[in-house]
Amino acid sequence: MGPHTAPFSRAEYERRLSKTRRAMEAAGVDLLFVTDPSNQNWLTGYDGWSFYVHQGVLLPLDGEPCWWGRMQDTAGAQRTVWMPEACILGYADHYVQSVTRHPMQDLAAQILRMGHGGARIGVEMDNYYYSAKAHAVLQTALPNAEFVDATALVNWQRLVKSDEEIDFMRRAARISETIARLAIELAEPGRRKNELVGEVMRAAVRGTGDDWGDYAAIVPLMPSGADASAPHLTWNGEEMKRGEATFFELSGCVRRYHAPLCRTVHLGPPPKAMAEASEALNEGLAAGLEAARPGNTTQDIAAALHAPLRRIGIHRPNRCGYPVGLSYPPDWGERTASLRKGDLTVLEPGMTFHFMPGIWMEEWGLETTETILIRESGPAETLCDLDRRLFVKD
Amino acid sequence: MGPHTAPFSRAEYERRLSKTRRAMEAAGVDLLFVTDPSNQNWLTGYDGWSFYVHQGVLLPLDGEPCWWGRMQDTAGAQRTVWMPEACILGYADHYVQSVTRHPMQDLAAQILRMGHGGARIGVEMDNYYYSAKAHAVLQTALPNAEFVDATALVNWQRLVKSDEEIDFMRRAARISETIARLAIELAEPGRRKNELVGEVMRAAVRGTGDDWGDYAAIVPLMPSGADASAPHLTWNGEEMKRGEATFFELSGCVRRYHAPLCRTVHLGPPPKAMAEASEALNEGLAAGLEAARPGNTTQDIAAALHAPLRRIGIHRPNRCGYPVGLSYPPDWGERTASLRKGDLTVLEPGMTFHFMPGIWMEEWGLETTETILIRESGPAETLCDLDRRLFVKD
Numbered sequence: 001m002g003p004h005t006a007p008f009s010r011a012e013y014e015r016r017l018s019k020t021r022r023a024m025e026a027a028g029v030d031l032l033f034v035t036d037p038s039n040q041n042w043l044t045g046y047d048g049w050s051f052y053v054h055q056g057v058l059l060p061l062d063g064e065p066c067w068w069g070r071m072q073d074t075a076g077a078q079r080t081v082w083m084p085e086a087c088i089l090g091y092a093d094h095y096v097q098s099v100t101r102h103p104m105q106d107l108a109a110q111i112l113r114m115g116h117g118g119a120r121i122g123v124e125m126d127n128y129y130y131s132a133k134a135h136a137v138l139q140t141a142l143p144n145a146e147f148v149d150a151t152a153l154v155n156w157q158r159l160v161k162s163d164e165e166i167d168f169m170r171r172a173a174r175i176s177e178t179i180a181r182l183a184i185e186l187a188e189p190g191r192r193k194n195e196l197v198g199e200v201m202r203a204a205v206r207g208t209g210d211d212w213g214d215y216a217a218i219v220p221l222m223p224s225g226a227d228a229s230a231p232h233l234t235w236n237g238e239e240m241k242r243g244e245a246t247f248f249e250l251s252g253c254v255r256r257y258h259a260p261l262c263r264t265v266h267l268g269p270p271p272k273a274m275a276e277a278s279e280a281l282n283e284g285l286a287a288g289l290e291a292a293r294p295g296n297t298t299q300d301i302a303a304a305l306h307a308p309l310r311r312i313g314i315h316r317p318n319r320c321g322y323p324v325g326l327s328y329p330p331d332w333g334e335r336t337a338s339l340r341k342g343d344l345t346v347l348e349p350g351m352t353f354h355f356m357p358g359i360w361m362e363e364w365g366l367e368t369t370e371t372i373l374i375r376e377s378g379p380a381e382t383l384c385d386l387d388r389r390l391f392v393k394d
Numbered sequence: 395m396g397p398h399t400a401p402f403s404r405a406e407y408e409r410r411l412s413k414t415r416r417a418m419e420a421a422g423v424d425l426l427f428v429t430d431p432s433n434q435n436w437l438t439g440y441d442g443w444s445f446y447v448h449q450g451v452l453l454p455l456d457g458e459p460c461w462w463g464r465m466q467d468t469a470g471a472q473r474t475v476w477m478p479e480a481c482i483l484g485y486a487d488h489y490v491q492s493v494t495r496h497p498m499q500d501l502a503a504q505i506l507r508m509g510h511g512g513a514r515i516g517v518e519m520d521n522y523y524y525s526a527k528a529h530a531v532l533q534t535a536l537p538n539a540e541f542v543d544a545t546a547l548v549n550w551q552r553l554v555k556s557d558e559e560i561d562f563m564r565r566a567a568r569i570s571e572t573i574a575r576l577a578i579e580l581a582e583p584g585r586r587k588n589e590l591v592g593e594v595m596r597a598a599v600r601g602t603g604d605d606w607g608d609y610a611a612i613v614p615l616m617p618s619g620a621d622a623s624a625p626h627l628t629w630n631g632e633e634m635k636r637g638e639a640t641f642f643e644l645s646g647c648v649r650r651y652h653a654p655l656c657r658t659v660h661l662g663p664p665p666k667a668m669a670e671a672s673e674a675l676n677e678g679l680a681a682g683l684e685a686a687r688p689g690n691t692t693q694d695i696a697a698a699l700h701a702p703l704r705r706i707g708i709h710r711p712n713r714c715g716y717p718v719g720l721s722y723p724p725d726w727g728e729r730t731a732s733l734r735k736g737d738l739t740v741l742e743p744g745m746t747f748h749f750m751p752g753i754w755m756e757e758w759g760l761e762t763t764e765t766i767l768i769r770e771s772g773p774a775e776t777l778c779d780l781d782r783r784l785f786v787k788d
Contacts, residue, residue, distance in 0.1 A: 049612055050626040052522075052725035072712055072754060076624035093712045094736075097729045102520075125527035126496075128446075132529035133520035133545060151527060194606035198599035202592035205629075212588035212631030215613045218443055230470035232444040235599075237606030318466060318487045329723045331446035335491045342488075360466060 007255065008045070012164055013082055016043055019157045021061055029122035029148050031111070032059040033138075035129040037328040039154040040067070041256055044083060048076040051129055051328060053096055054103040060116065068107060070096060104134050108141030117142060122150030128330065155336045159323055160350040166373065168257035169325060169352060173371060173383035174208040175252020176261040180384075183222070183248045184391050187265040193222060193235045193246075204252055214253040217332040218260075221249040228365030231358055242268040245390075247358075247367035251332060258324050258332045259383045260354045262367035265391040274364055276312055278390035281357060281368055283308040285388060288320075288339075288355055292372055292380035298343040298353075305339075305357050319343075320357040324371060349376045352383075366390065401649065402439070406558055407476055410437055413551045415455055423516035423542050425505070426453040427532075429523040431722040433548040434461070435650055438477060442470040445523055445722060447490055448497040454510065462501060464490060498528050502535030511536060516544030522724065549730045553717055554744040560767065562651035563719060563746060567765060567777035568602040569646020570655040574778075577616070577642045578785050581659040587616060587629045587640075598646055608647040611726035612654075615643040622759030625752055636662040639784075641752075641761040645726060652718050652726045653777045654748045656761035659785040670706055671753055671760055672784035677702040679764065679782060682714075682733075682749055686766055686774035692731050692739040692747075699733075699751050713737075714751040718765060743770045746777075760784065 020043065024032055034057040040046045043057055046067050055069030064087050067077045071090035078085060091106035111117060121142070124130045126149075139147060161169070179200045186196050197220050207213040223233040225244035240246060244267060251260040266274065287304035302320050309316060321339035324332055332354070337345035339353060351374040359366040368388050372380040414437065418426055428451040434440045438451055440461050449463030458481050461471045465484035472479060485500035505511060515536070518524050520543075533541060555563070573594045580590045591614050601607040617627040619638035634640060638661060645654040660668065681698035696714050703710060715733035718726055726748070731739035733747060745768040753760040762782050766774040 047628075048624065048626040049615060049628055049724070052612075052727075072625050075754065076627050079621060079624055079627065094734075096713065097716070097727075097732060123526065125530065126525045128522045128525065130526050131520045131522065132517065132524050132526050133543070135526035135529075136519065149527070192606065194599050194601060198596035198607075201599060202596040205588050205592035205595060207588060207631070210631075212586065212629075213592075215628065218446075219609045221443060227473060230442065230473055231466050232442040233470050233473065234441075234443055234609065235606075237601070237604075319490065322491070330443070333446075333491070338491060340488075360469065 008164055010082060012162060013043070015162065016157065017059070017065070020059065020154055023153050023157055024061060024122060027122060027148060027150060027153060028120055029150055030061060030119040031116045032122040032150055032153065034059060034154055035124050036127050036154065037129065038326050042154065042158055042326055044081040046077055047080045047256065048073060050076060054134060058111070068110060102133065102137040104137035105141055108138055111142060118144045120146045120148055122148045122153060124151050125149040126151040152336050155334050158325060158334055159336055160348050161325055161352055162350070165257065165325060166350065166352070168254050169259050169371070169383055171211045171254040172252040172257050173259035175204055175211070175213050175254065176250060176259045177384045177386050178208055179203050179250050179252060180248060180261050180263050180386055183250065184263060184265050187240055187246060187267065187393060189240055189242045189267055191240045192237055193224070193240060194237050197222065197235045200250060207254070211254050214256060216251045216253045216258060217327040217329045218251070222246055223365065226363050229360045229362055231360055231365070240267060245270065245274065245364050245366065247365055249367060256326050256328065258327055259371040260324060260332060260356070260369065261371065261384045261386065262356070262358070262369040263386065263391060264366050264368060265393060267393055270390060270392060274366060275390065277314060277359055277366055278368065280308045280312045280314065281359060281366065282388050284357065285355065285368065285370065289372065289382070290379045292347060292355070292374060293378060294347050294349055294374060294376070296347050298337050298339050298345040298347065299341050301339045301355065302341055314359060316357065316359065321353045321355040323352060324354045325352055347374045349374055402558055404476060406556060407437070409556065410551065411453070411459070414453065414548055417547050417551055418455060418516060421516060421542060421544060421547060422514055423544055424455060424513040425510045426516040426544055426547065428453060428548055429518050430521050430548065431523065432720050436548065436552055436720055438475040440471055441474045441650065442467060444470060448528060452505070462504060496527065496531045498531035499535055502532055505536060512538040514540045514542055516542045516547060518545050519543040520545040546730050549728050552719060552728055553730055554742050555719055555746055556744070559651065559719060560744065560746070562648050563653050563765070563777055565605045565648040566646040566651050567653035569598055569605070569607050569648065570644060570653045571778045571780050572602055573597050573644050573646060574642060574655050574657050574780055577644065578657060578659050581634055581640060581661065581787060583634055583636045583661055585634045586631055587618070587634060588631050591616065591629045594644060601648070605648050608650060610645045610647040610652060611721040611723045612645070616640055617759065620757050623754045623756055625754055625759070634661060639664065639668065639758050639760065641759055643761060650720050650722065652721055653765040654718060654726060654750070654763065655765065655778045655780065656750070656752070656763040657780065657785060658760050658762060659787060661787055664784060664786060668758055668760060669784065671708060672762065674702045674706045674708065675751060675753060675760065675762055676782050678751065679749065679762065683766065683773045683776070686741060686749070686768060687772060688741050688743055688768060688770065690741050692733050692737040692741065693735050695749065696733045696735055708753060710751065710753065712752070715747045715749040717746060718748045719746055741768045743768050
């Protein structure tokens with residue numbers, strides 16, 4: 001096993017394949033084409049920053065999956081996937097970002113060669129890495145195939161984590177705690193935000209103990225003051241100011257597994273409304289953790305969270321969390337269940353969520369969040385260990 | 395102008411709109427829907443890590459463009475786009491990653507409201523951020539519209555950079571040089587690769603002089619030894635070894651503008667074949683720079699590069715470069731022209747490319763590259779200033 005090989009047992013991959021194939025059968029899919037890089041990794045171990053070109057995994061109901069991608073990336077596949085070399089397929093470089101050729105023409109030829117030209121092919125219709133053009137070219141090149149929307153079919157199989165996966169998330173959580181503490185420690189009036197981000201990124205990649213840090217699927221988010229009403233601003237070169245809060249949205253990453261964590265720092269005494277919101281939020285988080293137990297549903301967590309916030313007049317229209325684990329940019333969420341009203345996913349042991357009730361007001365923002373694990377019984381476990389208060393620094 | 399506002403003049407944005415509208419007219423497009431985050435930023439200034447949900451810019455032939463996205467991200471839009479607030483449109487959170495609703499239903503309603511229900515709508519068919527599902531939902535919801543493939547329509551307008559853009563790329567180049575020098579300096583037997591990446595990331599974000607560093611669209615790539623035959627492996631926690639080469643593929647980033655740079659370090663004396671390849675590569679790079687002048691074509695650069703390599707028996711089937719500038723993950727290339735045989739883009743002053751002739755052999759990899767600027771006359775300018783030798787460290 002090389003240094004890049006995903007350190008899962010063959011049995012773990014077999015478990016994943018079986019689970020996915022049961023879902024394929026239920027959906028009437030003969031052949032699944034997986035473009036989501038997280039799903040590719042989960043099924044085959046493939047790992048590399050090559051998802052900016054068309055690539056994917058072909059999974060038939062029988063036999064081994066094939067990884068398919070740009071010829072020069074087959075070298076990366078040989079180093080990262082568990083299948084034999086015959087299961088690695090490359091397309092010629094003249095297909096890359098060409099205006100006259102499209103990689104899906106090559107994929108269609110491979111599918112025909114395998115005898116799947118008349119198959120019911122599942123494709124991830126709503127995925128960053130399956131473009132409208134890819135679908136159109138594939139449809140034209142495989143006129144006898146039937147296409148089935150298999151968006152998130154694999155993602156749903158990832159919802160309950162194996163013990164091996166949870167172990168990686170725990171290790172990522174050690175890094176998340178470390179970098180969140182570092183960010184809180186470094187936050188002070190006059191500190192340039194990019195400088196703080198630099199320290200956080202360095203610590204995240206250094207890792208903790210024997211675990212080296214991988215890149216997280218989202219860069220550090222850390223808006224300050226009124227800018228923190230905007231959830232997805234990154235950083236700039238401004239100095240942090242007294243009288244302003246900054247939230248830090250961060251995650252450690254170990255072998256692509258994440259454990260996101262957010263905390264908020266206020267420099268100087270916080271406004272009363274913000275301190276109150278933080279207290280209500282913490283009450284809601286505690287109630288949500290209590291509700292996050294097997295047999296309850298995702299919407300129960302949201303309801304428990306929102307009750308104390310509503311009491312002080314804060315109505316969050318947004319979902320308050322999503323499943324997390326293995327991921328690649330641009331998102332560390334798994335894009336299946338959501339913690340929100342109307343979502344009736346029944347909680348099972350081994351599910352992991354980023355319980356993420358950000359509060360974005362007109363003049364400030366507050367984020368205190370946890371990555372949680374549904375246990376066999378009782379309330380959820382928080383994978384990170386860090387006080388949930390609004391951190392106030394003078 | 396807030397701290398997040400893109401520091402371009404209004405005249406610069408007007409120039410971009412006019413140029414894009416001429417291309418829309420030539421393509422018979424009445425209304426353009428732009429999903430590529432780089433294109434959104436280039437046209438409107440929008441900046442935020444929110445591209446993991448559906449969002450985009452609507453550009454009609456007349457009037458101002460509108461930014462459209464998730465409601466909670468309109469706060470980020472208000473802080474980053476140059477248009478008035480009436481041009482910022484948000485959709486409700488229950489559209490996000492829902493199995494019963496799709497954000498494109500909201501977009502269709504907006505388009506109908508604007509009176510464009512029967513328009514010829516240009517969409518970026520082959521883009522990470524325009525999924526097959528998005529297209530299918532939009533088509534269904536706008537039965538009277540005609541859809542035109544406008545893949546890379548805006549990207550092509552970005553090929554020739556303005557002086558303001560080149561200034562940002564020069565500033566990014568200062569960071570690229572700094573971090574490449576740092577990587578070379580830190581490379582030594584026993585150095586853990588993740589530790590080296592951490593130092594590079596910290597320096598990249600700290601920036602140089604008054605320029606703070608933004609996140610690059612690709613994380614540092616730095617495979618070692620035989621792994622360097624795979625172009626897109628990232629890092630791990632292994633120690634660097636004597637007798638192995640590591641290439642560093644890096645870029646500084648200033649306000650989303652990049653200037654990628656690669657260099658290779660060999661620890662201990664390099665094998666003869668690699669030293670020879672490096673010499674031929676440098677000869678090819680020099681010849682390519684000579685060929686990179688106005689009136690020549692992109693394929694002329696590739697031909698000049700490849701001649702000395704062929705002489706020593708290295709045949710590169712891959713393209714040797716692509717345009718660069720403004721970008722977001724997962725790619726810092728612009729996905730229009732390519733430096734390769736058959737690509738007949740005529741070079742013009744102000745075009746910028748990552749001249750990127752990676753050599754990936756069975757047992758090692760070598761990357762020595764430059765970000766180049768086509769000048770008014772004469773050979774191209776290299777934006778970074780760093781020796782192109784194969785760096786050998788004992």
